[in-house]
Amino acid sequence: MPETVAFFRPDDERAAEAAEIVESLGAEPLSDPMLAVEPTGAAPREDADFLILTSKTGVELADEAGWQPEGSVVAIGSSTAAKLREAGYAVDRMPETYTSAGLVGELEADAPGARIEVARSDHGSPVLTDGLNDAGAYVHETVLYRLIRPERAGESAIASAEGDLAGACFTSSLTVEHFLDAAADRGIRDEAIEGLNRAVVGTIGPPTREVAETHGIEVDVVPEVAEFEALAEAVVDRL
Incomplete structure (x- = not known):
């Protein structure tokens, strides 16, 4: 068995x-x-220099909201990137390591003075936002959905x-x-x-x-x- x-x-x-x-x-x-997804009804900002999506769920909700990003789209990993492409978005950046720390490493050279939008769940790791802030970026976070049990x-x-x-x-x-x-x-x-x-x-x-x-x-x-x-x-x- x-x-x-x-x-x-x-x-x-x-x-x-x-x-x-x-x-x-x-x-x-x-x-x-x-985990069950409870959407907040919020949509990611569109006018940032870099726009980070960290999950397939986030991509789905952004797409449903008619999101039209103006800057570079960054995916945390290959699954999120595939969902972005499936929805018709270009994927400009992706870290070698599919983690919050990997995202910080990917963007830290471009971070000083950059406007970075992070669109994710209410349980996103502070490693990402704190790391980008420490690297000199202006970080805005949009909570797209809550994760409940x-x-x-x-x-x-x-x-x-x-x-x-x-x-x-x-x-x-x-x-x-x-x-x-x-x-x-x-x-x-x-x-x-x-x-x-x-x-x-x-x-x-x-x-x-x-x-x-x-x-x-x-x-x-x-x-x-x-x-x-x-x-x-x-x-x-x-x-």
């Missing part, structure tokens, strides 16, 4: 895609969405507490926190962490790893590329 690997992507095409990837790797997918989230926490998880793929710091909150709501937080520590835990990048380890979760793998397919492959390979 295939070993069960949990993931926490929003309940849309991302969860369906993740399930297909995990299944193709020979594992049993357990989809437990820990769905009421039904928690199946994976139960599975972990009962010892039924072989692996877990955390794609953001917030998925870690929401997993633990869902476990706490059920009175099984410690048991769920113990279950994770008997399983193979993967995180999408170093910031997510740091949050997980702060809460006592032992992280086994972090892929070189911050994309779900690479994360799932790393977790299943370690099983």
Whole structure:
């Protein structure tokens, strides 16, 4: 019987895609969405020198708002870049490392005196905005959507507490926190962490790893590329 690997992507095409990837790797997918998108109705500014998008969701909302950027469009990574191109936008810049720190490194030489728009969720890392500010840019942030925990989230926490998880793929710091909150709501937080520590835990990048380890979760793998397919492959390979 295939070993069960949990993931926490929003309940849309991302969860369906993740399930297909995990299944193709020979594992049993357990989809437990820990994030739901609540749009704010705001639209990104259009008149900045550099306009940063950090997620496919942000691109979708910007496109729905009729966004027409005047400056250089910057994507945090290949998935966001692909969504931008699909929506008809040019992608002018993308960091080698798909993280907030990578974005700062990509733009810091151009930052002094530049107007930079950052359009993202309400849980965006301050590493990006603080880093660009420190580099001399005039940074404006637009919150396009809030990320909330769905009421039904928690199946994976139960599975972990009962010892039924072989692996877990955390794609953001917030998925870690929401997993633990869902476990706490059920009175099984410690048991769920113990279950994770008997399983193979993967995180999408170093910031997510740091949050997980702060809460006592032992992280086994972090892929070189911050994309779900690479994360799932790393977790299943370690099983």
